[in-house]
Amino acid sequence: MAAQDVLTQTAAGLYCPEGDFFIDPVRACPRALITHGHADHARPGHGAVLATRETLAVMALRYGADFAPVRQAVAYGESLRMGDALVTLHPAGHVLGSAQILIEAKGTRVVVSGDYKRGHDPTCAPFEVLRCDAFISEATFGLPVFRHPDARREVARLLASCREFPDRAHLVGAYSLGKAQRLMALIHAAGWQRPIFIHGAMEKITDLYRAAGIALGEVRKVAGQDRGKLGGEIVICPPSATRDLWARGFPDPVVAFASGWMRIRARARQAGVQLPLVVSDHADWDELCATILDTECEEVWITHGAEDALVHWATERGLRARPLHLMGYGDEEADQVA
Amino acid sequence: MNRFAELLDRLAYEPSRNNKLRLLVDYFRAESDPDRGYALAAMTGELKFSHAKPAVVRALIAERTDPVLFAMSYDYVGDLSETVALMWPREEQSHDSTPPAPGLGEIVETLHATRKIDLPRQLSLWLDALDESGRWALLKLITGALRIGVSARLAKTAIASMGEMPPNEVEEVWHGLRPPYLDLFAWVEGRSDRPQTSDPAPFRTPMLAHAIDEADFAGLDPGDFRAEWKWDGVRVQAVGGRDEHGTRVTRLYSRTGEDVSAAFPDMVEALSGTEFDNVTIDGELLVVRDGMVQPFAVLQQRLNRKTVSAKLIAEYPLHIRSYDILTENGEDLRPLPFDERRPRLEALIARYHGGSIDVSPLVAFDTWESLAAARANPAGTGAGLDAEAIEGVMLKRRDAIYVGGRPRGLWWKWKRDPFNVDAVLMYAQRGHGKRSSYYSDFTFGVWRDKDGEDELVPVGKAYFGFTDEELLRLDRWVRDHTVSRFGPVREVAAGKHAGLVLEIAFEGLNQSARHKSGVAMRFPRIARIRWDKPAHDADRLETLEKLLRG
Numbered sequence: 001m002a003a004q005d006v007l008t009q010t011a012a013g014l015y016c017p018e019g020d021f022f023i024d025p026v027r028a029c030p031r032a033l034i035t036h037g038h039a040d041h042a043r044p045g046h047g048a049v050l051a052t053r054e055t056l057a058v059m060a061l062r063y064g065a066d067f068a069p070v071r072q073a074v075a076y077g078e079s080l081r082m083g084d085a086l087v088t089l090h091p092a093g094h095v096l097g098s099a100q101i102l103i104e105a106k107g108t109r110v111v112v113s114g115d116y117k118r119g120h121d122p123t124c125a126p127f128e129v130l131r132c133d134a135f136i137s138e139a140t141f142g143l144p145v146f147r148h149p150d151a152r153r154e155v156a157r158l159l160a161s162c163r164e165f166p167d168r169a170h171l172v173g174a175y176s177l178g179k180a181q182r183l184m185a186l187i188h189a190a191g192w193q194r195p196i197f198i199h200g201a202m203e204k205i206t207d208l209y210r211a212a213g214i215a216l217g218e219v220r221k222v223a224g225q226d227r228g229k230l231g232g233e234i235v236i237c238p239p240s241a242t243r244d245l246w247a248r249g250f251p252d253p254v255v256a257f258a259s260g261w262m263r264i265r266a267r268a269r270q271a272g273v274q275l276p277l278v279v280s281d282h283a284d285w286d287e288l289c290a291t292i293l294d295t296e297c298e299e300v301w302i303t304h305g306a307e308d309a310l311v312h313w314a315t316e317r318g319l320r321a322r323p324l325h326l327m328g329y330g331d332e333e334a335d336q337v338a
Numbered sequence: 339m340n341r342f343a344e345l346l347d348r349l350a351y352e353p354s355r356n357n358k359l360r361l362l363v364d365y366f367r368a369e370s371d372p373d374r375g376y377a378l379a380a381m382t383g384e385l386k387f388s389h390a391k392p393a394v395v396r397a398l399i400a401e402r403t404d405p406v407l408f409a410m411s412y413d414y415v416g417d418l419s420e421t422v423a424l425m426w427p428r429e430e431q432s433h434d435s436t437p438p439a440p441g442l443g444e445i446v447e448t449l450h451a452t453r454k455i456d457l458p459r460q461l462s463l464w465l466d467a468l469d470e471s472g473r474w475a476l477l478k479l480i481t482g483a484l485r486i487g488v489s490a491r492l493a494k495t496a497i498a499s500m501g502e503m504p505p506n507e508v509e510e511v512w513h514g515l516r517p518p519y520l521d522l523f524a525w526v527e528g529r530s531d532r533p534q535t536s537d538p539a540p541f542r543t544p545m546l547a548h549a550i551d552e553a554d555f556a557g558l559d560p561g562d563f564r565a566e567w568k569w570d571g572v573r574v575q576a577v578g579g580r581d582e583h584g585t586r587v588t589r590l591y592s593r594t595g596e597d598v599s600a601a602f603p604d605m606v607e608a609l610s611g612t613e614f615d616n617v618t619i620d621g622e623l624l625v626v627r628d629g630m631v632q633p634f635a636v637l638q639q640r641l642n643r644k645t646v647s648a649k650l651i652a653e654y655p656l657h658i659r660s661y662d663i664l665t666e667n668g669e670d671l672r673p674l675p676f677d678e679r680r681p682r683l684e685a686l687i688a689r690y691h692g693g694s695i696d697v698s699p700l701v702a703f704d705t706w707e708s709l710a711a712a713r714a715n716p717a718g719t720g721a722g723l724d725a726e727a728i729e730g731v732m733l734k735r736r737d738a739i740y741v742g743g744r745p746r747g748l749w750w751k752w753k754r755d756p757f758n759v760d761a762v763l764m765y766a767q768r769g770h771g772k773r774s775s776y777y778s779d780f781t782f783g784v785w786r787d788k789d790g791e792d793e794l795v796p797v798g799k800a801y802f803g804f805t806d807e808e809l810l811r812l813d814r815w816v817r818d819h820t821v822s823r824f825g826p827v828r829e830v831a832a833g834k835h836a837g838l839v840l841e842i843a844f845e846g847l848n849q850s851a852r853h854k855s856g857v858a859m860r861f862p863r864i865a866r867i868r869w870d871k872p873a874h875d876a877d878r879l880e881t882l883e884k885l886l887r888g
Binding site for chain 2: 143144146147157165168264265266268269272275276286306308309313
């Protein structure tokens with residue numbers, strides 16, 4: 001069976017006719033498999049939702065406990081028979097609970113990666129390489145200029161700035177689900193002895209990480225603190241909050257922003273930050289290329305991001321490559337830059 | 339080099355002067371000689387070597403990357419050095435065999451000794467050893483495109499604060515010093531005495547003015563001020579001195595302290611042969627033909643020239659219109675009030691018989707209203723035919739001493755209002771540099787008659803004048819209204835009923851054979867985006883042509 005028969009492209013997103021389900025549909029669908037909890041992939045209104053326990057918990061947090069009539073938790077490595085297709089979830093290394101979806105139908109193996117990364121992250125299970133016939137890859141950072149440094153190096157830069165400006169608060173803009181918790185873990189792992197202060201918007205999701213047994217170190221809420229006394233402290237907040245009224249009152253803040261887009265100076269300047277930190281939960285160019293080769297796939301479909309460059313690269317290597325112009329997936333990092 | 343690059347990045351993103359100062363001081367304290375001295379030289383524009391052509395960099399990256407991927411990346415990033423720095427392949431070898439990252443001092447000293455033919459190989463070795471930021475800074479440095487987010491003044495202030503001394507202390511010894519400034523660092527760190535200045539014609543920090551707002555006038559008394567025309571030329575400091583053998587030394591400095599004597603040999607010669615001895619003059623460099631000051635566009639022909647031909651000198655005769663005197667015969671006049679310096683200047687120029695230097699006249703006024711009238715009509719207020727080279731008036735407190743830098747409340751500049759025109763957006767291009775992933779370079783046009791039909795003709799290009807929010811909206815508008823694409827350029831819908839009107843402010847118009855419209859704008863920028871205005875109501879070329887005839 002050809003890969004395009006296993007998985008077809010519809011207006012709602014990728015659809016598997018053999019198993020009668022959609023993956024990360026952008027419209028309400030009867031049956032949806034969700035790769036991870038970011039809002040553009042995990043949308044409300046579906047009839048039945050299958051995902052990892054952690055992804056279901058994120059959706060419940062965002063949309064209410066009864067966000068779908070049927071909610072089924074699937075463990076990594078557990079195989080489910082759906083119609084004539086066999087479906088298995090495997091870690092994608094993107095955020096807590098993020099999964100790649102392996103579909104096996106009539107002898108063909110297709111992997112939908114969702115969003116993924118290969119870099120070090122103590123807050124989620126690492127990406128697993130799955131051999132397959134067709135690999136569907138994201139391409140958020142699908143240009144060879146995007147090569148993320150080790151996140152630990154960027155955290156060291158943040159801590160160096162805290163030492164250099166011990167009287168200034170360091171406001172770190174980071175996406176609330178995943179990036180923020182990864183930073184908490186990395187900052188404490190780098191030897192930061194003090195608590196990390198967080199914005200109210202990321203309290204619940206941070207509690208969810210902790211409930212899942214992820215070590216984040218001491219975290220306190222900004223609410224209730226005298227902001228003027230947070231000089232020398234690290235404060236993590238949604239990127240937009242650094243420009244809000246909320247950010248007033250911190251002593252001469254150093255505004256940092258943790259995102260893969262910070263690799264490009266013009267984007268960093270555009271974001272108006274003083275300390276751009278190149279930390280991303282998406283694969284960089286080298287990881288995208290390496291992963292495609294690792295899967296030993298013959299065919300690669302490129303979804304949201306800079307498809308052209310990756311399609312060109314894969315074609316040059318003799319792979320069948322095509323862009324899937326899927327609508328409706330943004331990038332949680334880019335949305336916050338502008 | 340990696341540390342220097344990290345500093346450059348931090349400086350570029352940090353808007354606060356005091357925080358920049360902290361970053362600089364910390365860097366100078368932590369970095370060793372001679373790297374920090376060369377860094378200081380880079381910041382003060384004293385780093386001199388022959389730059390590599392971008393073609394060298396392009397050739398290196400072409401050997402190492404897929405041309406299609408490079409083109410896509412360059413289009414996205416919008417900056418050659420940055421694209422190459424980010425795409426440069428990682429060395430696969432083990433860490434032990436990777437050469438250590440070169441320091442700035444090693445790079446500068448090696449560049450001096452490297453033959454052009456060996457440069458590509460040397461450069462590729464360095465690029466292999468540096469990280470992304472280091473590569474970026476190196477490429478910017480060797481192609482002569484390194485921009486540093488601090489002024490030379492701030493860098494010197496940082497040096498002074500290392501020794502807890504006022505910045506002018508460093509300024510006074512500066513021109514006798516050479517990179518990598520080992521004696522300077524030794525002095526501010528208390529390891530040696532003040533370096534001897536042997537410069538017979540040193541630069542002194544010029545005094546700068548603040549732009550005045552209408553609201554400022556309420557707090558100012560016209561009786562406290564003198565007014566002069568604000569000449570649209572190039573600010574220079576002319577210094578005459580004698581070296582230890584008694585030989586005359588005459589120099590011209592730019593506002594930033596760069597020695598520009600070589601670019602204006604005729605002016606230097608005109609001063610050397612006269613009474614212009616042992617003095618420091620502050621003034622405006624202008625082109626004067628038949629006793630008439632030429633507009634800036636004419637002077638521009640003399641700027642940024644590699645060679646100065648006799649023909650150029652004859653066609654564009656230089657002149658200094660002086661407005662201040664800083665030293666005379668070893669006496670420092672800067673502590674004197676303006677009203678006492680002025681007669682000294684007039685007396686000096688009266689003794690001078692060269693003809694290519696005079697004194698900028700005072701503009702008489704008794705109320706702000708009468709000064710406003712003069713500013714609106716220089717030609718009718720004594721400036722006569724020179725009026726075209728006047729861009730406003732300067733206000734100087736009569737009791738102000740001469741203070742290097744930009745002190746508050748002493749000198750004000752009151753520029754003439756800019757011209758405005760409503761134009762229609764025609765093409766947009768992704769910016770290079772700061773706004774590279776956005777459509778931020780805008781070409782606009784006005785209507786003209788072509789065989790009985792109205793058509794748009796481009797009259798200029800603007801890169802700024804909008805806020806970040808407006809840029810996002812403009813970028814979206816461009817993407818939504820693209821009618822065709824030529825490489826990085828998008829042509830947008832621009833007709834009588836579909837088009838975006840931009841109110842363009844500009845400082846002046848020149849006749850131009852190079853432009854289809856026949857006019858070229860000076861310093862155009864977007865004053866307002868007229869989302870509300872229909873394109874057919876935009877201005878016509880005749881309006882501009884009328885301005886040109888004045």
